[in-house]
Amino acid sequence: MIESEGVIKYRLEFEHAGATDEDLQELNVWRSILYNLGLIGQHPELYGGYAYGNVSQRSRSNPEHFIISASQTGQIPDLEQQHYVTVESTDIEHNLLHARGPLQPSSEALTHAAIYRLNPGIRCVLHAHEPKLWHYGLQHGLPSTDPSIAYGTPEMADAILQLYRSGQLDQQQVLVMAGHQDGVISFGNTIDDAGCAMLDLWMQAQMELLAAD
Numbered sequence: 001m002i003e004s005e006g007v008i009k010y011r012l013e014f015e016h017a018g019a020t021d022e023d024l025q026e027l028n029v030w031r032s033i034l035y036n037l038g039l040i041g042q043h044p045e046l047y048g049g050y051a052y053g054n055v056s057q058r059s060r061s062n063p064e065h066f067i068i069s070a071s072q073t074g075q076i077p078d079l080e081q082q083h084y085v086t087v088e089s090t091d092i093e094h095n096l097l098h099a100r101g102p103l104q105p106s107s108e109a110l111t112h113a114a115i116y117r118l119n120p121g122i123r124c125v126l127h128a129h130e131p132k133l134w135h136y137g138l139q140h141g142l143p144s145t146d147p148s149i150a151y152g153t154p155e156m157a158d159a160i161l162q163l164y165r166s167g168q169l170d171q172q173q174v175l176v177m178a179g180h181q182d183g184v185i186s187f188g189n190t191i192d193d194a195g196c197a198m199l200d201l202w203m204q205a206q207m208e209l210l211a212a213d
């Protein structure tokens, strides 16, 4: 079964707090690019009308934490500090997440956590939804998680770990979630690296479409 966006599946321990003072400017610039390409957004006819796509960066003040766009912010063109929330700890195996901020974290926060856990050098994770990228990735054998695996589950975290260990994510830090309609993820050791990995895939898919015309 292919599922889409919106439903939070983890148990959330949430502390209501003010906005983070972390510098999110670069992340916001990249998010704007993805939003303008339609890789993040909201459409009444897509994914049950839920907003889709989310971005995060590892905290500079505490590398154990990461800062992620809040749940259902995909439709907002430009995010501000109050649209982000800090994830302070996660227990992926038990689907538990502790977060602090003005709004609750994205439903995909556990998947972001699974990627940060792969390597302390990873600074940024971007999650987008786009049918062209998704189909392109699947057709061209990009690293992908199994169609039976739903987003935001311990199984997804494990599948990502297996992909990483297999070396499939060494070259291009992009993966396709075959069981999450149109879902793709990029990550990198800098925010730019994660953004460029996503744009690279977008370019490849675009070029193929033009060539097919």
Ligand SMILES: [Zn+2]
Binding pocket: 004, 005, 052, 053, 108, 127, 128, 129, 151, 180, 183
């Ligand atoms: Zn998604």
